[in-house]
Amino acid sequence: MRRRHVIAGAGAALVASPSMAGESTRIPGGLPDGTRSIARFVNLPGKRRMLRLTDRPPNYASPVNVFSDVVTPNDRFFVRYHLDSVPAASDMENWSLSIGGDAVQRPVTLKLSDLLDLPQAQVLAVCQCAGNRRGLVEPHVPGVEWTDGAMGCAVWRGPALRDVLKAAGVKPEALEVWLGGADKPLMEGTPAFRKSLPMEKALDGDTIVALSMNNAPLPLLNGYPARLIVPGWTGTYWMKHLTSIEVSTQPLKNFWMQTAYRVPAGLFPVDKPFVSQATETTVPITELVVNSVIAAPLDGEEVERSGFTISGVAWDRGAGITRVEVSLDGGRNWLGALLEGPLGPYAYRRFSFQTGSMRPGSYRLMCRAVSQSGEKQAERMKVNPGGYHNNVPGAVTVVVS
């Protein structure tokens, strides 16, 4: 009980200064009025100037200006918890990872040093909440009303999950890997947050147990000391404070797999369906959809008449970005943006566009991306009850005076 007060208290105590150059100062428009009334920029222990949605459970978005860079700094990386039970760093002092289940040869418990003895893999990858931009969906749907900022891109480093699983020995009949973390529900009747992965994704060499983030320990609120990294998949599978893995011959049946985080079957493209969790009507939300965001200029900003630079990032589920276009007139005309070199299939790809001189007036700037596989951003929201996968091009309005 003490911990939650501490974290929540920090949000209230340290309301961030609104006068920092280059920083978003506006609560994003398009969010529900109620959301706008409670959202504010706050500092937290280990986090700087985050857009607070809720303190308990903790849900904080990155301000959009953070996406001016490919790598999201640890102290600006978004925070998302379902349950009010964030472990303290001191709770993690004797951290260990148990590996069991009916599809392993021999259950084992690994210490941090065991994981550090394994070959270390590294991936630059986007972690994006399935509900990113839910708050901008019209008509609004219930849930945490996220802006663009429920995502980030970091360098994740640690052993590949497949190397970790070797310690226990995976049987050929394994179907899923079940994941558990140290955050536990407060109420007896609340389902513990557990998720599963199909074996194919679990054994992919890019699926790693991260022990570091951007060459530093993971921030507590991002899963210290170990978090599963599932590149190309939505954040819900990226188990924080990872403490237990069960390799099973059965599909995991719980609220978080069977009820939450599901989308209508066939609505969104996926390369590799999660067959063991699919039904005829719905499938678990898994792979990211192609998307992009403008990080500069900021909404409402006054820009130079002589011209200005539009920049931001684009990403997808691992095919890579081939093209980003920007519009200066609310989507009527589109122009190709300059792409910076790719930094990996799962990373943000930075784009920029230099305008010519502009007549005074108000301009509605937009961006849209195309992936290597030809996937484009949706023109209209693909309506689904969870408000997931909102990749309709967003807009920022700037003024030339």
Place this chain on the structure above:
Amino acid sequence: MRWLLVAALVGSMGGAARADEPAALMSGAGADATSANCNACHTSDYIIMNSVFLTAAQWTAEVTKMRKAFGAPIDDTTAAEIAAYLAAHYAVAAQP
């Protein structure tokens, strides 16, 4: 070392103002029951964040979800009181 620093920071904030005191829910019949039950697991900001766009029926469904899916120990009478409060203060009129 970084973690020691963070732990120290967290420790030093034990006496800070608490943001998880129930936020300013609108006053009215059922407000106390709503705060008392809902705040066991989340701040009232969750309610305000989800306003005003849900219908009364959608708020009732949210209360049911909290009981059935999340195991909130709320009896039928209290649940009805909470749903009525949310409908009265945080709901839009149902679409015709």
